[in-house]
Amino acid sequence: MELEKEEILSAIHHCVKCKLCSIASFHPNEEWLPLCPSGEYYGYQAFYAPGKMEIFRAILEGEITEPSEGLLKSVYACTVCGACYEKCKQITSVELGAPELFEEMRREMASKGWILDVHTSIADKIKETKNAYGEKYEYKVNAETTDGNADVLYYIGCTARYRVPEIADAMLGIFDKLGLKYQVMGEEWCCGSVLFRTGQVEAAKELVAHNVEEIKRSGAKTVVFTCPGCLKTFEKNYPDMGVELLHSTQFLTRQGNMNLKKEGLKAAYHDPCHLGRDLGIYEEPRAVLSEVADIKKMKREREQAWCCGSGGGVKSAFDDFALWSAAERLKEAKEAGAEALVSACPFCKRNLKEAAEKEQQGELEVYDIVELVNRCLEG
Amino acid sequence: MNETFSTLVKELQAIVGERNATDDRAICTSYSRDQHWHFVPAKNPACIVRPGNKEEVRTVLMLANTHKIPVIPYSTGINVRGLTIPVHDGSILLDLSRMNRILEINPDMKTATVEPGVTFGMLQEQTRKYKLRPAFPDAPLTVSVLANYYLRGIYQTSATDGHDHTISYEMILPNGETLKTGSRALSEMPYFRYGVGPDFAGMFCAHPGTCGVVTELTAKLYRLYDNRKEYFIGFDDVGTPTKFIYNLMHDELAASIRLVDNQSWLKGIFGTFDYPYEELPKFVLCVLVEGVDGIFDAKDTLVRAYMKECGGQVLELPAEFASTFEHESLSGAEKSCMVFGIKGRGNYHCIGLYGPLTLAAKYYEMHEKTALEVGIPQDHVHFYIDPIYRFHGQLCYFELDVFYDGSDEEFGDKLRNYNEKQFHRLLELGIYGWFRPYAGIIEPTAERIGYLAEVWKKFLHVLDPNEIMNRGKLF
Numbered sequence: 001m002e003l004e005k006e007e008i009l010s011a012i013h014h015c016v017k018c019k020l021c022s023i024a025s026f027h028p029n030e031e032w033l034p035l036c037p038s039g040e041y042y043g044y045q046a047f048y049a050p051g052k053m054e055i056f057r058a059i060l061e062g063e064i065t066e067p068s069e070g071l072l073k074s075v076y077a078c079t080v081c082g083a084c085y086e087k088c089k090q091i092t093s094v095e096l097g098a099p100e101l102f103e104e105m106r107r108e109m110a111s112k113g114w115i116l117d118v119h120t121s122i123a124d125k126i127k128e129t130k131n132a133y134g135e136k137y138e139y140k141v142n143a144e145t146t147d148g149n150a151d152v153l154y155y156i157g158c159t160a161r162y163r164v165p166e167i168a169d170a171m172l173g174i175f176d177k178l179g180l181k182y183q184v185m186g187e188e189w190c191c192g193s194v195l196f197r198t199g200q201v202e203a204a205k206e207l208v209a210h211n212v213e214e215i216k217r218s219g220a221k222t223v224v225f226t227c228p229g230c231l232k233t234f235e236k237n238y239p240d241m242g243v244e245l246l247h248s249t250q251f252l253t254r255q256g257n258m259n260l261k262k263e264g265l266k267a268a269y270h271d272p273c274h275l276g277r278d279l280g281i282y283e284e285p286r287a288v289l290s291e292v293a294d295i296k297k298m299k300r301e302r303e304q305a306w307c308c309g310s311g312g313g314v315k316s317a318f319d320d321f322a323l324w325s326a327a328e329r330l331k332e333a334k335e336a337g338a339e340a341l342v343s344a345c346p347f348c349k350r351n352l353k354e355a356a357e358k359e360q361q362g363e364l365e366v367y368d369i370v371e372l373v374n375r376c377l378e379g
Numbered sequence: 380m381n382e383t384f385s386t387l388v389k390e391l392q393a394i395v396g397e398r399n400a401t402d403d404r405a406i407c408t409s410y411s412r413d414q415h416w417h418f419v420p421a422k423n424p425a426c427i428v429r430p431g432n433k434e435e436v437r438t439v440l441m442l443a444n445t446h447k448i449p450v451i452p453y454s455t456g457i458n459v460r461g462l463t464i465p466v467h468d469g470s471i472l473l474d475l476s477r478m479n480r481i482l483e484i485n486p487d488m489k490t491a492t493v494e495p496g497v498t499f500g501m502l503q504e505q506t507r508k509y510k511l512r513p514a515f516p517d518a519p520l521t522v523s524v525l526a527n528y529y530l531r532g533i534y535q536t537s538a539t540d541g542h543d544h545t546i547s548y549e550m551i552l553p554n555g556e557t558l559k560t561g562s563r564a565l566s567e568m569p570y571f572r573y574g575v576g577p578d579f580a581g582m583f584c585a586h587p588g589t590c591g592v593v594t595e596l597t598a599k600l601y602r603l604y605d606n607r608k609e610y611f612i613g614f615d616d617v618g619t620p621t622k623f624i625y626n627l628m629h630d631e632l633a634a635s636i637r638l639v640d641n642q643s644w645l646k647g648i649f650g651t652f653d654y655p656y657e658e659l660p661k662f663v664l665c666v667l668v669e670g671v672d673g674i675f676d677a678k679d680t681l682v683r684a685y686m687k688e689c690g691g692q693v694l695e696l697p698a699e700f701a702s703t704f705e706h707e708s709l710s711g712a713e714k715s716c717m718v719f720g721i722k723g724r725g726n727y728h729c730i731g732l733y734g735p736l737t738l739a740a741k742y743y744e745m746h747e748k749t750a751l752e753v754g755i756p757q758d759h760v761h762f763y764i765d766p767i768y769r770f771h772g773q774l775c776y777f778e779l780d781v782f783y784d785g786s787d788e789e790f791g792d793k794l795r796n797y798n799e800k801q802f803h804r805l806l807e808l809g810i811y812g813w814f815r816p817y818a819g820i821i822e823p824t825a826e827r828i829g830y831l832a833e834v835w836k837k838f839l840h841v842l843d844p845n846e847i848m849n850r851g852k853l854f
């Protein structure tokens with residue numbers, strides 16, 4: 001374990017189970033707005049933060065000795081979105097957060113072999129193909145537009161490479177349209193996010209070592225990410241490489257006037273958990289989006305945003321739950337008067353778009369910010 | 380889990396749906412402990428059942444009754460007295476949180492009818508549309524309206540609401556029969572508490588799930604006024620402000636009147652940790668005046684007049700403190716839970732009791748004395764008073780609080796010693812009653828109430844002859 005047992009138990013004992021962590025701040029608007037997708041969907045206490053902490057206590061104290069179905073589900077059907085912690089710390093100023101505890105819980109469980117097959121199969125795929133989807137083809141980047149000596153390196157990430165390539169295409173389009181020099185990694189391996197988030201820390205070590213080496217070799221001074229999951233992993237789980245790590249929206253706000261053509265699209269902005277709650281990046285995405293669209297504010301946003309439902313290994317293991325969470329978010333965007341729901345994360349986009357197509361019959365468009373920026377850039 | 384129990388779980392799943400009943404060890408563990416764990420140790424229920432309607436509740440109860448299996452009703456799961464932690468092995472925990480419909484808000488009658496899973500937040504969201512509100516406990520607005528009113532109808536954040544918020548309810552007994560109290564028994568109008576014969580609503584209430592399962596409850600709603608004004612007055616002791624409190628209560632001038640110490644609840648009432656509370660007088664009386672035009676002005680004038688002669692120091696504080704106090708008093712307690720974040724502590728112990736204002740100083744003195752005797756440091760000793768209208772008997776709710784580090788086992792021992800002494804001492808000094816019946820408090824109390832204890836037990840036996848309802852939580 002990374003945290004000491006006593007430290008964990010102390011944090012668990014500090015939870016008085018008020019369950020205010022399960023709703024967004026009630027005052028002053030006095031609206032009952034749930035915050036915990038897992039608890040709302042599954043209902044049992046085990047799926048809310050206080051119940052999960054109790055389970056962790058029982059594991060540490062040797063009361064739970066087998067990986068029951070309910071144990072695996074309650075622990076892994078959680079996006080580790082951190083909304084509970086954001087609320088809790090406002091009220092109780094608690095220092096050790098629930099996401100940290102829950103990731104530790106997963107590490108502890110993984111060390112006992114208490115892990116979902118679907119998550120170990122992802123580890124197997126990564127081992128074999130170096131991407132989380134087990135794809136054997138390469139995402140094609142136009143070699144003529146890249147510059148191996150550029151100071152900026154775009155780390156594409158598995159999801160933008162293999163599931164929502166329109167995001168990678170858009171980011172590359174932006175580099176080209178703005179006339180910015182950039183490079184991509186010759187051999188980009190999965191950042192390891194899914195392994196860290198599902199407790200398979202050992203399996204991630206090889207990936208970290210490779211990516212660190214590649215980035216050092218590239219000579220890049222800045223690494224740009226369209227995926228907040230990758231960015232978070234580099235920020236929190238990688239050694240300091242002496243390079244600047246930026247999300248695409250942070251990078252874009254530095255470009256000054258980009259001559260963007262505003263389309264008048266009414267768009268709600270969905271804060272990705274890794275970008276907002278984990279990295280505290282709330283302003284830049286809004287600043288960029290406001291350049292290309294009219295932002296419609298949703299009720300739950302920033303620290304208290306409702307998670308899209310796909311993170312923490314949930315999308316791969318509990319897709320129905322992931323899609324339900326996304327559909328809830330789409331409803332909220334629609335209620336806000338939006339025509340489109342815009343995020344800044346390939347994983348969010350993928351899940352939200354699937355839900356829009358399945359549950360909402362495509363009533364709302366779903367985009368990543370870089371897609372809109374690319375579209376609105378005078379080429 | 381033995382084979383018989385596995386069969387039972389299957390039967391329960393057949394009633395409530397496969398997804399809503401489980402004996403999974405981990406899921407059961409998540410119900411095994413509440414905030415009161417230093418006093419009621421963790422214990423797993425044998426299974427969790429989540430009915431979606433009253434017919435499912437009835438069928439589950441009848442099944443449990445047939446097999447004499449203990450049943451623990453559980454509403455939304457925020458509990459501070461171990462009341463839903465099993466005493467016996469093989470208990471069914473009946474999680475009622477799926478039953479979360481607001482069945483009616485009747486602005487003309489000023490009532491709301493709710494199921495057990497409705498929280499104060501859910502209800503306030505709807506009632507405020509009619510400029511009405513429920514009476515709020517000083518508990519997180521995630522708690523169940525029904526369970527709180529049923530367990531004890533006396534609450535604290537607004538003195539003016541008085542102490543009887545429950546009008547009528549419907550309860551399903553272990554044998555499957557339904558009991559309806561008040562006018563609910565006679566008609567479709569559940570709006571009057573005293574329908575037939577004795578006050579049955581009163582007889583069944585304050586039982587921690589030991590009679591049956593309450594599936595619907597009709598409660599009073601209270602008016603929200605536009606005119607409001609807050610005052611904060613500092614005092615160095617508990618005795619001095621009692622005259623002022625008496626005057627405010629006697630003339631029925633203020634909605635919320637709360638005397639708190641400057642290191643605990645005041646932080647929640649003001650909504651911030653970031654203030655030099657230690658520079659304030661040791662006790663602060665928070666007063667909120669409200670009312671319609673004309674009456675509000677008259678009340679406010681009188682409050683100011685009493686304030687001049689109260690012997691305290693009128694405090695000038697940031698405007699947002701007043702606003703938070705308003706929200707916490709009249710729209711549900713949220714920031715009040717900051718008491719759980721008092722640095723390095725994270726848990727609290729309290730003895731909640733009802734008694735006369737005349738004994739306020741003595742209760743505090745005894746609280747300090749007993750705490751120090753068992754080794755609880757002075758800076759962990761906290762206190763508050765909430766007077767309650769109509770103030771017959773100078774009725775107040777008192778809380779003798781200790782905030783502490785929940786992970787400190789030794790402190791838990793001190794608190795158990797504290798309880799041992801303090802329950803008896805308070806009974807000797809004189810109280811009107813306890814906040815709620817719970818482990819440790821019911822035993823010394825039952826010893827003192829003579830034949831009433833026997834009648835009480837027989838009464839419960841009539842309702843629940845097989846003793847399946849939260850067995851062991853009372854007697």
